[in-house]
Amino acid sequence: MADSTVQAGLEGVVAAASSICTIDGQQGILSYRGYDIRDLAEHATYEEVAHLLLMGELPDRDELDAFSEELARRRAVPDAVFEMLAHLPREAEPMELLRTGVSALAMYDPLSGQVTHEAAIEQALNLVAQLPTLVAGIHWIRQGKTPPAVDRSRSVATSFLAMLKGHAPTSLEARTLDVALTLHADHEFNASTFAARVTAATLSDMYSAVTSAIGALKGPLHGGANQRVMEMLQTVGDPEKAEAWVRAKLERKEKIMGIGHRVYKTYDPRARFLKEMSRQLAEESGEDRWYRISDVVERVVIEELGEKALYPNVDFFSGTCYYVMGIPTDLFTPIFAMSRISGWAAHIVEQYDNNRLIRPRAEYIGPAPRTLVPIDQR
Ligand SMILES: CC(=O)SCCNC(=O)CCNC(=O)[C@H](O)C(C)(C)COP(=O)(O)OP(=O)(O)OC[C@H]1O[C@@H](n2cnc3c(N)ncnc32)[C@H](O)[C@@H]1OP(=O)(O)O
């Protein structure tokens, strides 16, 4: 086969214009609709950020109240969807259940299939509201239990943690998740968002586009890395063993999960926040083992791979935050999805608003034309 001249993985290729999110990968700057992620994480709630992504502007106080109430009002997931999920194999992974659950939700949304701006925003609000309920419900269903009643708290983070744990979270837990949701909400043309936009560009419905996105997010090179990071820390088990473990892994040329990024060639601005929150939660809970292991892994990786511009990404410290809050490891990627839904939905709406089918070409490197030999003569 001939060698290809194509840029592998579409690295650096600009696929479309967008006014939602931009990243300066050299400087480590991320902004949503012009607002720096550091300001959003410090001064805005996830509901404000979801409003910004979906509606285009940060809300004023009245708009925020109305938006938060609207999300709380739309939060319930049809019983039939939970009943269907309860019939699936008990060993099904939460991301598989989420993918199936979102696909099923389409059939309960009378607007599904309508691709006007207004209908897409309505469906987006339903999805932003329902995904946390779905993720919390999946947690109960796979233990053979009935999901708890819908929590109508104004804050998505508080209501999700209350439904997941069966009791109110501490204020540090609620604030940590709120900031984590903000940090994960959008990231330009990442793989799952691009998958969503490719599906939406065929004028398929929003639920199909989000189902495509969930499938892409699930992979270990993308959102699935946060779960793998926690599993890695558990394998290491002891801060004293971390340095030798990482060095041996790098020696074998194996990848460290939660490290590296296609766009950031410096420290991911979101990882700084997540690291600090992970430290605070470790301090509050008295369980600092995971934070300490991740701190050593980070130090050794930067020492060894810093010159290759490899640093922790958003998936590196999120897991230790969630784990210390008592959240099961295989719910980490579903939690990523219930935040990224606001970005996915904003991108799908933007795609519908100015649509053209996304259909690139392939550089053909297969065999030259040849003569078919009938089967009995081969
Ligand atoms: C939310 C998100 O999706 S953030 C990303 C989450 N994914 C992960 O954390 C998985 C681990 N990281 C990776 O696999 C990669 O860094 C990716 C997928 C994120 C980016 O991949 P790419 O831009 O295609 O980089 P690629 O895989 O080609 O790596 C480039 C070089 O860095 C090395 N490298 C990249 N990531 C890592 C890593 N995590 N550990 C060790 N080495 C790494 C590669 O081995 C390669 O080295 P080489 O040039 O000597 O062959």
Ligand SMILES: O=C([O-])CC(=O)C(=O)O
């Ligand atoms: O942008 C990417 O390639 C991966 C991603 O979704 C993120 O870092 O949040």
